[in-house]
Amino acid sequence: xxxxxxxxxxxxxxxxxxxxxxxxxxxxxxxxxxxxxxxxxxxxxxxxxxxxxxxxxxxxxxxxxxxxxxxxxxxxxxxxxxxxxxxxxxxxxxxxxxxxxxxxxxxxxxxxxxxxxxxxxxxxxxxxxxxxxxxxxxxxxxxxxxxxxxxxxxxxxxxxxxxxxxxxxxxxxxxxxxxxxxxxxxxxxxxxxxxxxxxxxxxxxxxxxxxxxxxxxxxxxxxxxxxxxxxxxxxxxxxxxxxxxxxxxxxxxxxxxxxxxxxxxxxxxxxxxxxxxxxxxxxxxxxxxxxxxxxxxxxxxxxxxxxxxxxxxxxxxxxxxxxxxxxxxxxxxxxxxxxxxxxxxxxxxxxxxxxxxxxxxxxxxxxxxxxxxxxxxxxxxxxxxxxxxxxxxxxxxxxxxxxxxxxxxxxxxxxxxxxxxxxxxxxxxxxxxxxxxxxxxxxxxxxxxxxxxxxxxxxxxxxxxxxxxxxx
Ligand SMILES: C[S@@+](CC[C@H](N)C(=O)[O-])C[C@H]1O[C@@H](n2cnc3c(N)ncnc32)[C@H](O)[C@@H]1O
Numbered sequence: 001x002x003x004x005x006x007x008x009x010x011x012x013x014x015x016x017x018x019x020x021x022x023x024x025x026x027x028x029x030x031x032x033x034x035x036x037x038x039x040x041x042x043x044x045x046x047x048x049x050x051x052x053x054x055x056x057x058x059x060x061x062x063x064x065x066x067x068x069x070x071x072x073x074x075x076x077x078x079x080x081x082x083x084x085x086x087x088x089x090x091x092x093x094x095x096x097x098x099x100x101x102x103x104x105x106x107x108x109x110x111x112x113x114x115x116x117x118x119x120x121x122x123x124x125x126x127x128x129x130x131x132x133x134x135x136x137x138x139x140x141x142x143x144x145x146x147x148x149x150x151x152x153x154x155x156x157x158x159x160x161x162x163x164x165x166x167x168x169x170x171x172x173x174x175x176x177x178x179x180x181x182x183x184x185x186x187x188x189x190x191x192x193x194x195x196x197x198x199x200x201x202x203x204x205x206x207x208x209x210x211x212x213x214x215x216x217x218x219x220x221x222x223x224x225x226x227x228x229x230x231x232x233x234x235x236x237x238x239x240x241x242x243x244x245x246x247x248x249x250x251x252x253x254x255x256x257x258x259x260x261x262x263x264x265x266x267x268x269x270x271x272x273x274x275x276x277x278x279x280x281x282x283x284x285x286x287x288x289x290x291x292x293x294x295x296x297x298x299x300x301x302x303x304x305x306x307x308x309x310x311x312x313x314x315x316x317x318x319x320x321x322x323x324x325x326x327x328x329x330x331x332x333x334x335x336x337x338x339x340x341x342x343x344x345x346x347x348x349x350x351x352x353x354x355x356x357x358x359x360x361x362x363x364x365x366x367x368x369x370x371x372x373x374x375x376x377x378x379x380x381x382x383x384x385x386x387x388x389x390x391x392x393x394x395x396x397x398x399x400x401x402x403x404x405x406x407x408x409x410x411x412x413x414x415x416x417x418x419x420x421x422x423x424x425x426x427x428x429x430x431x432x433x434x435x436x437x438x439x440x441x442x443x444x445x446x447x448x449x450x451x452x453x454x455x456x457x458x459x460x461x462x463x464x465x466x467x468x469x470x471x472x
Pocket of ligand 1: 240242244246260262263287318360
Protein backbone atom coordinates (compact mmCIF):
# COMPACT_ATOMS: atom_id res chain seq x y z
CA UNK A 1 0.00 0.00 0.00
CA UNK A 2 1.52 3.35 -0.94
CA UNK A 3 1.79 5.70 2.01
CA UNK A 4 0.07 8.97 1.25
CA UNK A 5 -0.40 11.80 3.66
CA UNK A 6 -1.15 15.45 3.04
CA UNK A 7 0.94 16.50 6.03
CA UNK A 8 3.87 14.41 4.76
CA UNK A 9 3.75 16.13 1.39
CA UNK A 10 3.51 19.50 3.10
CA UNK A 11 6.34 18.46 5.39
CA UNK A 12 5.13 18.34 8.95
CA UNK A 13 8.33 16.39 9.55
CA UNK A 14 6.65 13.83 11.81
CA UNK A 15 7.23 10.81 9.56
CA UNK A 16 10.49 11.30 7.61
CA UNK A 17 10.68 7.62 6.53
CA UNK A 18 7.12 7.34 5.25
CA UNK A 19 8.21 6.99 1.62
CA UNK A 20 10.53 4.09 2.49
CA UNK A 21 9.05 0.54 2.56
CA UNK A 22 8.83 -0.64 6.19
CA UNK A 23 11.32 -3.47 5.63
CA UNK A 24 13.91 -0.93 4.53
CA UNK A 25 13.14 1.32 7.47
CA UNK A 26 13.90 -1.59 9.80
CA UNK A 27 17.11 -2.38 7.89
CA UNK A 28 18.20 1.25 8.21
CA UNK A 29 17.59 1.21 11.98
CA UNK A 30 19.38 -2.13 12.31
CA UNK A 31 22.48 -0.78 10.55
CA UNK A 32 22.59 2.28 12.82
CA UNK A 33 22.20 0.16 15.96
CA UNK A 34 24.90 -2.22 14.75
CA UNK A 35 27.28 0.66 14.15
CA UNK A 36 26.65 2.27 17.54
CA UNK A 37 26.22 -0.77 19.77
CA UNK A 38 27.63 -3.78 17.91
CA UNK A 39 31.09 -3.19 19.42
CA UNK A 40 29.74 -3.86 22.92
CA UNK A 41 27.55 -6.94 22.35
CA UNK A 42 25.40 -8.59 19.65
CA UNK A 43 22.39 -6.60 18.43
CA UNK A 44 19.24 -8.65 17.84
CA UNK A 45 16.95 -8.00 14.87
CA UNK A 46 14.73 -4.95 15.38
CA UNK A 47 11.28 -6.17 16.33
CA UNK A 48 8.94 -4.38 13.91
CA UNK A 49 5.16 -3.96 13.72
CA UNK A 50 2.75 -5.96 11.63
CA UNK A 51 0.73 -2.76 10.97
CA UNK A 52 3.17 0.15 11.15
CA UNK A 53 0.60 2.95 10.66
CA UNK A 54 -1.95 4.64 12.95
CA UNK A 55 -0.12 3.50 16.08
CA UNK A 56 0.21 6.78 17.97
CA UNK A 57 -2.08 7.10 20.99
CA UNK A 58 -1.21 10.77 21.39
CA UNK A 59 -1.87 13.72 19.09
CA UNK A 60 -0.80 17.34 19.44
CA UNK A 61 -2.35 19.91 17.11
CA UNK A 62 -2.21 23.71 17.08
CA UNK A 63 -4.82 26.31 16.26
CA UNK A 64 -4.52 29.22 13.81
CA UNK A 65 -6.74 31.57 11.88
CA UNK A 66 -6.39 31.11 8.13
CA UNK A 67 -8.51 33.05 5.63
CA UNK A 68 -10.65 34.25 8.53
CA UNK A 69 -11.44 30.70 9.73
CA UNK A 70 -10.31 28.77 12.78
CA UNK A 71 -8.13 25.84 11.68
CA UNK A 72 -6.28 23.14 13.52
CA UNK A 73 -3.42 20.81 12.59
CA UNK A 74 0.26 19.97 12.85
CA UNK A 75 3.00 22.57 12.48
CA UNK A 76 5.08 22.51 9.32
CA UNK A 77 8.53 21.27 10.35
CA UNK A 78 10.62 23.89 12.14
CA UNK A 79 7.89 26.56 11.91
CA UNK A 80 4.75 27.68 13.70
CA UNK A 81 2.76 27.49 10.45
CA UNK A 82 -0.27 25.26 10.95
CA UNK A 83 -1.01 22.63 8.28
CA UNK A 84 -4.79 22.33 8.59
CA UNK A 85 -6.15 18.80 8.62
CA UNK A 86 -6.83 15.77 10.74
CA UNK A 87 -5.60 12.88 8.64
CA UNK A 88 -2.23 11.96 10.12
CA UNK A 89 -1.10 8.44 9.17
CA UNK A 90 0.72 7.87 12.46
CA UNK A 91 -2.09 8.83 14.82
CA UNK A 92 -4.82 6.36 15.69
CA UNK A 93 -7.90 6.90 13.51
CA UNK A 94 -9.95 7.72 16.60
CA UNK A 95 -7.61 10.64 17.31
CA UNK A 96 -7.98 11.99 13.79
CA UNK A 97 -11.77 11.79 14.15
CA UNK A 98 -11.59 13.47 17.56
CA UNK A 99 -9.42 16.30 16.20
CA UNK A 100 -12.03 17.04 13.52
CA UNK A 101 -14.74 17.03 16.21
CA UNK A 102 -12.73 19.36 18.49
CA UNK A 103 -12.36 21.84 15.63
CA UNK A 104 -16.10 21.69 14.80
CA UNK A 105 -17.07 22.22 18.45
CA UNK A 106 -14.60 25.11 18.85
CA UNK A 107 -15.96 26.77 15.72
CA UNK A 108 -19.51 26.32 17.03
CA UNK A 109 -18.43 28.18 20.19
CA UNK A 110 -16.92 30.92 17.99
CA UNK A 111 -13.62 30.55 19.71
CA UNK A 112 -10.56 32.17 18.16
CA UNK A 113 -6.98 30.99 17.75
CA UNK A 114 -4.35 32.56 19.97
CA UNK A 115 -2.14 34.97 18.05
CA UNK A 116 1.39 34.65 19.44
CA UNK A 117 2.57 37.98 18.02
CA UNK A 118 -0.35 40.09 19.22
CA UNK A 119 -1.01 38.06 22.37
CA UNK A 120 -4.78 37.82 21.72
CA UNK A 121 -7.19 34.93 21.11
CA UNK A 122 -8.24 31.83 23.05
CA UNK A 123 -6.91 28.55 21.73
CA UNK A 124 -3.26 27.56 21.46
CA UNK A 125 -3.17 23.77 21.07
CA UNK A 126 -5.11 20.61 21.71
CA UNK A 127 -3.55 17.42 23.04
CA UNK A 128 -5.42 14.12 22.69
CA UNK A 129 -4.68 10.79 24.32
CA UNK A 130 -6.50 7.57 23.52
CA UNK A 131 -6.86 4.31 25.42
CA UNK A 132 -6.91 0.70 24.27
CA UNK A 133 -10.70 0.74 24.62
CA UNK A 134 -11.04 3.68 22.21
CA UNK A 135 -11.73 6.35 24.86
CA UNK A 136 -10.14 9.78 24.46
CA UNK A 137 -8.92 12.55 26.78
CA UNK A 138 -9.04 16.01 25.17
CA UNK A 139 -6.91 18.84 26.53
CA UNK A 140 -7.37 22.40 25.29
CA UNK A 141 -4.40 24.68 25.86
CA UNK A 142 -5.26 28.33 26.42
CA UNK A 143 -3.04 31.32 27.26
CA UNK A 144 -5.18 32.35 30.26
CA UNK A 145 -7.82 30.88 32.56
CA UNK A 146 -10.82 32.40 30.70
CA UNK A 147 -12.68 30.07 28.40
CA UNK A 148 -16.20 31.47 27.99
CA UNK A 149 -18.73 28.88 26.83
CA UNK A 150 -16.65 25.90 27.91
CA UNK A 151 -19.79 24.00 29.00
CA UNK A 152 -21.27 24.43 25.52
CA UNK A 153 -18.00 23.19 24.06
CA UNK A 154 -18.10 20.04 26.19
CA UNK A 155 -21.70 19.33 25.19
CA UNK A 156 -21.01 19.93 21.49
CA UNK A 157 -17.85 17.82 21.51
CA UNK A 158 -19.43 14.93 23.39
CA UNK A 159 -22.32 14.94 20.94
CA UNK A 160 -19.96 14.61 17.97
CA UNK A 161 -17.46 12.36 19.74
CA UNK A 162 -19.15 10.39 22.53
CA UNK A 163 -15.92 8.41 23.04
CA UNK A 164 -14.38 11.53 24.64
CA UNK A 165 -14.44 10.66 28.35
CA UNK A 166 -12.67 13.71 29.72
CA UNK A 167 -11.97 17.31 28.73
CA UNK A 168 -9.28 19.38 30.43
CA UNK A 169 -8.24 23.01 30.07
CA UNK A 170 -4.50 23.53 30.40
CA UNK A 171 -3.32 27.08 30.96
CA UNK A 172 -0.03 28.01 29.33
CA UNK A 173 0.67 31.76 29.45
CA UNK A 174 4.38 31.38 28.58
CA UNK A 175 5.98 32.45 25.32
CA UNK A 176 8.09 29.28 25.14
CA UNK A 177 7.57 26.52 22.60
CA UNK A 178 6.43 24.12 25.37
CA UNK A 179 2.90 23.00 24.52
CA UNK A 180 1.58 22.54 28.06
CA UNK A 181 1.57 24.85 31.04
CA UNK A 182 1.57 23.83 34.66
CA UNK A 183 -2.03 24.76 35.62
CA UNK A 184 -5.10 22.70 34.69
CA UNK A 185 -8.86 22.73 35.13
CA UNK A 186 -10.99 19.68 34.45
CA UNK A 187 -14.01 20.71 32.37
CA UNK A 188 -15.60 17.30 31.98
CA UNK A 189 -15.00 13.77 33.33
CA UNK A 190 -12.21 12.56 35.61
CA UNK A 191 -9.31 14.42 33.95
CA UNK A 192 -7.63 11.27 32.65
CA UNK A 193 -8.14 8.29 30.41
CA UNK A 194 -7.58 4.68 31.49
CA UNK A 195 -5.31 2.41 29.48
CA UNK A 196 -4.10 -1.17 30.03
CA UNK A 197 -0.52 -2.35 29.52
CA UNK A 198 0.63 -5.91 30.27
CA UNK A 199 -2.57 -6.46 32.27
CA UNK A 200 -2.06 -3.38 34.47
CA UNK A 201 -4.35 -0.35 34.30
CA UNK A 202 -2.90 3.15 34.01
CA UNK A 203 -4.58 6.53 34.29
CA UNK A 204 -2.99 8.91 31.82
CA UNK A 205 -3.34 12.61 32.33
CA UNK A 206 -2.34 15.26 29.82
CA UNK A 207 1.08 16.07 31.29
CA UNK A 208 2.40 12.60 32.10
CA UNK A 209 4.88 10.78 29.93
CA UNK A 210 3.30 7.70 28.38
CA UNK A 211 4.73 5.62 25.55
CA UNK A 212 2.94 6.53 22.31
CA UNK A 213 2.84 3.03 20.81
CA UNK A 214 0.86 0.67 23.05
CA UNK A 215 1.35 -2.53 21.00
CA UNK A 216 5.12 -2.21 20.88
CA UNK A 217 5.38 -0.96 24.46
CA UNK A 218 3.97 -4.30 25.58
CA UNK A 219 6.65 -6.08 23.51
CA UNK A 220 9.32 -3.84 25.07
CA UNK A 221 8.13 -4.23 28.67
CA UNK A 222 7.77 -8.00 28.35
CA UNK A 223 11.39 -8.12 27.19
CA UNK A 224 12.52 -5.83 30.02
CA UNK A 225 10.73 -8.00 32.60
CA UNK A 226 12.15 -11.18 31.10
CA UNK A 227 15.69 -9.75 31.38
CA UNK A 228 15.08 -8.71 35.00
CA UNK A 229 14.43 -12.37 35.96
CA UNK A 230 12.32 -11.45 38.98
CA UNK A 231 11.43 -14.19 41.45
CA UNK A 232 9.31 -12.31 43.98
CA UNK A 233 12.20 -11.64 46.38
CA UNK A 234 13.79 -8.60 44.77
CA UNK A 235 13.96 -4.97 45.66
CA UNK A 236 13.57 -3.15 42.37
CA UNK A 237 14.28 0.48 41.47
CA UNK A 238 12.42 1.96 38.51
CA UNK A 239 14.45 5.07 37.74
CA UNK A 240 12.85 7.67 35.43
CA UNK A 241 9.57 5.85 36.09
CA UNK A 242 7.02 8.24 34.52
CA UNK A 243 3.58 7.14 35.69
CA UNK A 244 5.11 3.93 37.05
CA UNK A 245 4.45 1.72 34.05
CA UNK A 246 7.55 -0.52 34.24
CA UNK A 247 7.64 -0.62 38.04
CA UNK A 248 3.94 -1.46 38.39
CA UNK A 249 4.20 -4.24 35.77
CA UNK A 250 7.20 -5.57 37.75
CA UNK A 251 5.64 -5.22 41.22
CA UNK A 252 3.66 -8.48 41.22
CA UNK A 253 6.92 -10.30 40.41
CA UNK A 254 9.09 -8.56 43.03
CA UNK A 255 9.27 -7.96 46.78
CA UNK A 256 9.14 -4.20 46.51
CA UNK A 257 9.46 -1.47 43.89
CA UNK A 258 10.71 2.08 44.32
CA UNK A 259 9.99 4.43 41.42
CA UNK A 260 11.83 7.73 40.95
CA UNK A 261 10.56 10.47 38.67
CA UNK A 262 10.95 14.24 38.65
CA UNK A 263 7.57 15.20 37.13
CA UNK A 264 5.20 15.67 40.10
CA UNK A 265 2.06 15.04 37.99
CA UNK A 266 3.49 11.70 36.81
CA UNK A 267 4.42 10.71 40.39
CA UNK A 268 0.87 11.47 41.52
CA UNK A 269 -0.45 9.32 38.64
CA UNK A 270 1.99 6.53 39.53
CA UNK A 271 0.80 6.40 43.15
CA UNK A 272 -2.84 6.47 42.02
CA UNK A 273 -2.08 3.72 39.49
CA UNK A 274 -0.64 1.57 42.26
CA UNK A 275 -3.84 2.02 44.30
CA UNK A 276 -6.02 1.42 41.23
CA UNK A 277 -4.29 -1.93 40.66
CA UNK A 278 -4.24 -2.78 44.39
CA UNK A 279 -0.43 -2.91 44.30
CA UNK A 280 0.83 -2.34 47.83
CA UNK A 281 4.55 -3.05 47.35
CA UNK A 282 5.37 -0.05 45.15
CA UNK A 283 6.14 3.52 46.18
CA UNK A 284 7.05 6.52 44.08
CA UNK A 285 9.38 9.37 44.85
CA UNK A 286 9.37 12.76 43.19
CA UNK A 287 13.05 13.61 42.71
CA UNK A 288 15.80 14.05 40.22
CA UNK A 289 16.95 10.50 39.44
CA UNK A 290 20.66 11.28 39.76
CA UNK A 291 20.30 13.11 43.07
CA UNK A 292 18.06 10.47 44.59
CA UNK A 293 20.14 7.51 43.39
CA UNK A 294 23.35 9.10 44.68
CA UNK A 295 21.77 9.75 48.09
CA UNK A 296 20.24 6.25 48.29
CA UNK A 297 23.55 4.62 47.30
CA UNK A 298 25.27 6.70 49.99
CA UNK A 299 22.79 5.41 52.55
CA UNK A 300 23.60 1.82 51.59
CA UNK A 301 20.51 0.88 49.56
CA UNK A 302 21.22 -2.33 47.65
CA UNK A 303 18.44 -3.13 45.17
CA UNK A 304 18.60 -6.40 43.28
CA UNK A 305 17.42 -4.95 39.99
CA UNK A 306 17.52 -1.41 38.60
CA UNK A 307 15.44 -0.39 35.61
CA UNK A 308 16.78 2.72 33.92
CA UNK A 309 14.48 4.32 31.35
CA UNK A 310 15.82 7.84 30.90
CA UNK A 311 14.67 10.41 28.34
CA UNK A 312 16.54 10.83 25.03
CA UNK A 313 19.40 12.64 26.73
CA UNK A 314 20.18 9.40 28.54
CA UNK A 315 21.29 9.02 32.14
CA UNK A 316 24.20 10.83 33.82
CA UNK A 317 27.68 9.68 34.88
CA UNK A 318 26.72 10.39 38.51
CA UNK A 319 23.55 8.27 38.24
CA UNK A 320 25.53 5.42 36.65
CA UNK A 321 28.14 5.69 39.42
CA UNK A 322 25.34 5.51 42.00
CA UNK A 323 23.88 2.40 40.35
CA UNK A 324 27.33 0.84 40.43
CA UNK A 325 27.68 1.65 44.13
CA UNK A 326 24.31 0.01 44.83
CA UNK A 327 25.66 -3.28 43.42
CA UNK A 328 22.41 -4.61 41.93
CA UNK A 329 22.56 -8.01 40.30
CA UNK A 330 20.98 -6.68 37.13
CA UNK A 331 20.48 -3.35 35.41
CA UNK A 332 17.85 -3.31 32.69
CA UNK A 333 18.43 -0.22 30.57
CA UNK A 334 15.55 0.89 28.31
CA UNK A 335 16.59 3.55 25.84
CA UNK A 336 14.91 5.62 23.16
CA UNK A 337 18.18 6.92 21.74
CA UNK A 338 20.93 4.53 20.59
CA UNK A 339 23.57 7.27 20.76
CA UNK A 340 23.08 8.11 24.40
CA UNK A 341 22.64 4.39 25.09
CA UNK A 342 26.08 3.73 23.56
CA UNK A 343 27.56 6.52 25.69
CA UNK A 344 25.97 5.19 28.89
CA UNK A 345 26.84 1.55 28.16
CA UNK A 346 30.46 2.67 27.67
CA UNK A 347 30.30 4.34 31.10
CA UNK A 348 28.93 1.12 32.63
CA UNK A 349 31.62 -1.00 30.98
CA UNK A 350 34.32 1.25 32.47
CA UNK A 351 32.92 0.27 35.86
CA UNK A 352 33.14 -3.44 35.05
CA UNK A 353 29.59 -4.02 33.76
CA UNK A 354 28.93 -6.11 30.67
CA UNK A 355 25.94 -5.73 28.35
CA UNK A 356 24.24 -8.91 27.15
CA UNK A 357 22.66 -8.65 23.70
CA UNK A 358 20.78 -5.49 22.70
CA UNK A 359 17.08 -6.05 21.95
CA UNK A 360 15.65 -3.27 19.76
CA UNK A 361 11.89 -2.75 19.39
CA UNK A 362 10.45 -0.39 16.79
CA UNK A 363 8.13 1.86 18.76
CA UNK A 364 8.27 4.59 16.15
CA UNK A 365 7.64 3.30 12.59
CA UNK A 366 7.97 5.92 9.83
CA UNK A 367 10.46 7.86 11.97
CA UNK A 368 14.20 7.44 12.59
CA UNK A 369 13.68 6.62 16.27
CA UNK A 370 13.96 3.18 17.83
CA UNK A 371 13.76 1.82 21.37
CA UNK A 372 16.31 -0.65 22.75
CA UNK A 373 16.46 -2.72 25.92
CA UNK A 374 19.65 -4.27 27.25
CA UNK A 375 20.64 -6.23 30.34
CA UNK A 376 23.83 -5.16 32.10
CA UNK A 377 25.45 -7.27 34.78
CA UNK A 378 28.80 -7.82 36.41
CA UNK A 379 30.89 -10.94 36.66
CA UNK A 380 29.23 -12.87 33.85
CA UNK A 381 32.34 -13.65 31.80
CA UNK A 382 32.72 -15.50 28.58
CA UNK A 383 33.63 -19.03 29.67
CA UNK A 384 35.79 -19.59 26.57
CA UNK A 385 38.23 -16.90 27.59
CA UNK A 386 39.28 -18.13 31.03
CA UNK A 387 40.74 -21.39 32.15
CA UNK A 388 40.55 -21.98 35.88
CA UNK A 389 41.57 -24.99 37.90
CA UNK A 390 39.65 -25.57 41.07
CA UNK A 391 38.17 -28.24 43.25
CA UNK A 392 34.42 -28.28 43.70
CA UNK A 393 35.02 -29.40 47.26
CA UNK A 394 36.60 -26.05 48.06
CA UNK A 395 33.69 -24.08 46.67
CA UNK A 396 30.27 -23.32 48.03
CA UNK A 397 28.17 -24.39 45.08
CA UNK A 398 24.99 -23.07 46.65
CA UNK A 399 26.16 -19.72 45.19
CA UNK A 400 25.07 -21.11 41.85
CA UNK A 401 21.73 -22.44 43.03
CA UNK A 402 18.61 -20.57 43.96
CA UNK A 403 19.18 -18.42 47.01
CA UNK A 404 21.60 -15.59 47.52
CA UNK A 405 25.32 -14.97 47.19
CA UNK A 406 27.54 -14.31 50.17
CA UNK A 407 27.71 -10.66 49.18
CA UNK A 408 23.92 -10.36 49.08
CA UNK A 409 23.61 -12.02 52.49
CA UNK A 410 26.27 -9.71 53.95
CA UNK A 411 24.55 -6.67 52.44
CA UNK A 412 21.17 -7.77 53.77
CA UNK A 413 22.52 -8.37 57.27
CA UNK A 414 24.31 -5.02 57.32
CA UNK A 415 21.23 -3.17 56.06
CA UNK A 416 18.79 -4.84 58.47
CA UNK A 417 20.85 -5.29 61.64
CA UNK A 418 23.88 -3.06 61.16
CA UNK A 419 26.16 -6.11 61.73
CA UNK A 420 29.08 -7.12 59.54
CA UNK A 421 29.36 -10.85 58.94
CA UNK A 422 32.09 -12.87 57.22
CA UNK A 423 31.91 -15.69 54.66
CA UNK A 424 33.09 -17.95 57.43
CA UNK A 425 30.13 -17.15 59.69
CA UNK A 426 27.67 -17.46 56.80
CA UNK A 427 29.06 -20.88 55.87
CA UNK A 428 28.90 -22.00 59.53
CA UNK A 429 25.21 -21.08 59.76
CA UNK A 430 24.53 -22.63 56.37
CA UNK A 431 25.91 -25.91 57.70
CA UNK A 432 23.78 -25.58 60.84
CA UNK A 433 20.68 -25.03 58.68
CA UNK A 434 21.48 -27.99 56.49
CA UNK A 435 22.16 -25.85 53.42
CA UNK A 436 24.67 -27.46 51.15
CA UNK A 437 28.15 -25.88 51.33
CA UNK A 438 31.28 -27.17 49.55
CA UNK A 439 32.64 -30.11 51.55
CA UNK A 440 35.80 -28.24 52.60
CA UNK A 441 34.57 -24.68 52.11
CA UNK A 442 35.80 -22.52 54.99
CA UNK A 443 36.65 -25.48 57.20
CA UNK A 444 39.84 -25.33 59.33
CA UNK A 445 42.86 -26.56 57.39
CA UNK A 446 44.08 -28.78 60.25
CA UNK A 447 42.38 -30.36 63.22
CA UNK A 448 44.17 -28.30 65.84
CA UNK A 449 43.68 -24.91 64.15
CA UNK A 450 40.98 -22.87 65.87
CA UNK A 451 38.32 -20.93 64.01
CA UNK A 452 36.22 -18.14 65.47
CA UNK A 453 32.60 -19.19 65.94
CA UNK A 454 29.67 -17.05 64.78
CA UNK A 455 28.26 -15.13 67.79
CA UNK A 456 24.52 -15.64 68.51
CA UNK A 457 23.35 -12.16 67.42
CA UNK A 458 25.10 -12.56 64.07
CA UNK A 459 23.68 -16.07 63.70
CA UNK A 460 20.19 -14.63 64.24
CA UNK A 461 20.77 -11.94 61.62
CA UNK A 462 22.15 -14.45 59.11
CA UNK A 463 19.20 -16.78 59.66
CA UNK A 464 16.87 -13.83 58.99
CA UNK A 465 18.67 -13.18 55.72
CA UNK A 466 18.32 -16.87 54.76
CA UNK A 467 14.61 -16.60 55.45
CA UNK A 468 14.35 -13.43 53.40
CA UNK A 469 16.07 -15.10 50.44
CA UNK A 470 13.88 -18.20 50.82
CA UNK A 471 16.83 -20.44 51.68
CA UNK A 472 15.25 -21.83 54.84
C1 LIG B 1 11.48 7.80 28.54
S1 LIG B 1 10.44 8.33 29.86
C2 LIG B 1 10.16 6.80 30.67
C3 LIG B 1 8.94 6.75 31.53
C4 LIG B 1 8.45 5.36 31.90
N1 LIG B 1 9.51 4.50 32.31
C5 LIG B 1 7.65 4.76 30.76
O1 LIG B 1 8.09 3.80 30.13
O2 LIG B 1 6.55 5.25 30.51
C6 LIG B 1 11.53 9.20 30.84
C7 LIG B 1 10.94 9.77 32.11
O3 LIG B 1 11.99 10.36 32.85
C8 LIG B 1 11.52 11.54 33.47
N2 LIG B 1 12.73 12.33 33.74
C9 LIG B 1 13.46 13.09 32.90
N3 LIG B 1 14.54 13.57 33.50
C10 LIG B 1 14.52 13.11 34.77
C11 LIG B 1 15.37 13.25 35.90
N4 LIG B 1 16.48 13.98 35.82
N5 LIG B 1 15.05 12.65 37.04
C12 LIG B 1 13.92 11.88 37.13
N6 LIG B 1 13.06 11.71 36.10
C13 LIG B 1 13.36 12.31 34.93
C14 LIG B 1 10.55 12.13 32.49
O4 LIG B 1 9.65 13.00 33.14
C15 LIG B 1 9.89 10.86 31.94
O5 LIG B 1 8.75 10.54 32.69
